[in-house]
Amino acid sequence: MHILLLSLLEPYTGNATTARRIAGYLQSHGHTVTLLDTRKASADSVRTMIEGSNIDAVLGIHALGAGRLLFDLPIPTVIIFGGTDLNEHARNPRDLQTMTEAVEHACALVAFTEDARQRAENLWPECKQKIRVIPQGVLTHPSAFSLRKAIGLRDDDILFLLPAGLRPVKDPLMLVEEIAQWHRENPRVHLVIIGADRDPTYAQKCRHIAMALPGIQILPPIPADDLHAAMKESNAILNSSHSEGLCNTLLEAMHVGTPVLARDIPGNRALVAHRETGMLFATPEEFSACAMQLRNDSVLRTHIITSARKMVETEYAPDREAEAYAKLFSELSW
Template sequence: MRRGPGALLSAASCSPHWPGAANRSQDHLEAVGHICSLKDAFGYENPSEIANLISAEKFEAALAIHLYKGGRLLQGSRIPFGIIFGGTDINEDIKHEEKHRVMGAVLEEASATFNWKRFLQNAGIPQDTENLHLFLLICGLRRVKDPLYLVDVFSEWHRREPHIHLLIIGPAVSCFFCFRNCPNYAPFTSRAPGVHLLQEIPQDDLHAAVKRCFAVVNSSISEGMSAAILEAMDLDVPVLARNIPGNAAIIQHKDTGLLYTDPQEFVQLSKSLMNDPTLEREIVTKAKAYVKKHHSWDCEREAYQNLVLRLQ
């Protein structure tokens, strides 16, 4: 769905006597400049009718209210669509085999759905791992990010505790880390069990993955203000970052995150975090508050606006 105004289709079961979520969602979308067309799902028999409507009206995205009632009509849609769950689909429709099957198929197609199992499969992480603890390192693969810094110690840790995995996500922005054509690619594969490499993925999927991981990791040699760290804080995920000035400027050790000075300390701190749920909750809560106070969207917008005003 576009960030700016666009033509949106909303498919829902509508009643003039019970406007409910359909009309509220339309009001919310139009309030930010979208052109929203609300259609009653009961007025259409199959997805081809909705496809014709989408083509004729040139809709750019769609929302369906109720996974079965509205969502089934968007199957095979040529535009991105999302689903707003209701009560009936979750509590009743799921009990019926055919409706359950259709609902599952719709979710597979919905743009707003993150498939955790598929994500693990693409990353090469065994899906049957019990008590999976996934650490996420998000960075462009270049020297200053030092993505190999924790590989050896992490692989050694994984051999002792197979449920521990490190996933490095990011594009190769330096020829030093070119995929498959460089000896330095090998540590991510056969020589380093428990360490996985995945090329960049859409931002929404990345944020969904961050929420499902145990912690976000930073191993950079130098940082200004890491967006990955701040986003993890905002998403209620603990951060373990290399103790360098840029990271220490936004992380207070054992308060809003954990700072390590070498790979061995990284493992030590990770284990303490895994074994102390209270510490994890405190770090996550304080980090969220820190981001809200110092790095919120509103604060950033105001700073840019003030900068432009000073330039005039």
């Protein structure tokens, strides 16, 4: 089968990581996969590609970003829900209408978590039977890169790492004042934010604020293997998003053995059980309390690291994800 995979393919984004991983699975099961960046596509160009390249099916990641391109196609379509489509864009009536047309036309729908499945069912109850849950697989390959050496930190400095694109939904500024104050009290404490400028105006604001605060750095994105290495030598990986589907970076952090501290939102609760596979916080003050517990309680830290890695290796194994997508396309009918 020749599958057209539609996704945001901007480097260093979660959607791009997911798209390339799933494409690899499908290719390993004998399918031909053509990747197309949704930023560079229109409904007409997709239809033209389908007609000229003998495409048999289309897989789109994100019900709005890809869904807007999937109306009335003459071949089977599958939509994978992201995070912002269900959590943010569904609040906009025009976006919701666009997603509704795509979802109703699709042959199959995929959610990463049970929470996402429930959200989708609430939005489109008539499509309930088409939705299946396929948890993301996680792959990490830490390189020899050292973030500590690159920015001049000592081995005993406390490094919090927040991998996130600079855009409002990721709220990378949530913890900067809290950690800057911690740095004033203990200069060994540092926060490094690594991510692409997804919203140029907002990114400029982030950099302006970070430059004025001690102990806070914002760095451009780095290759995945280097990011995995940076995660491995960090004291904790942070997530402060307003909204998430299933956060790749939290999965990757768990896989390399670094504890995660995540904002208490539905997408993160689907992955992080408080004091079991990570720690959840709702406010900057709660973050500090959680971080101090992790720092001072080695038994708790070891328990979280061990439990999280076991969960990822069993529930988010790449082989399980690969088989699930292979099964989906083998059952696809029109």
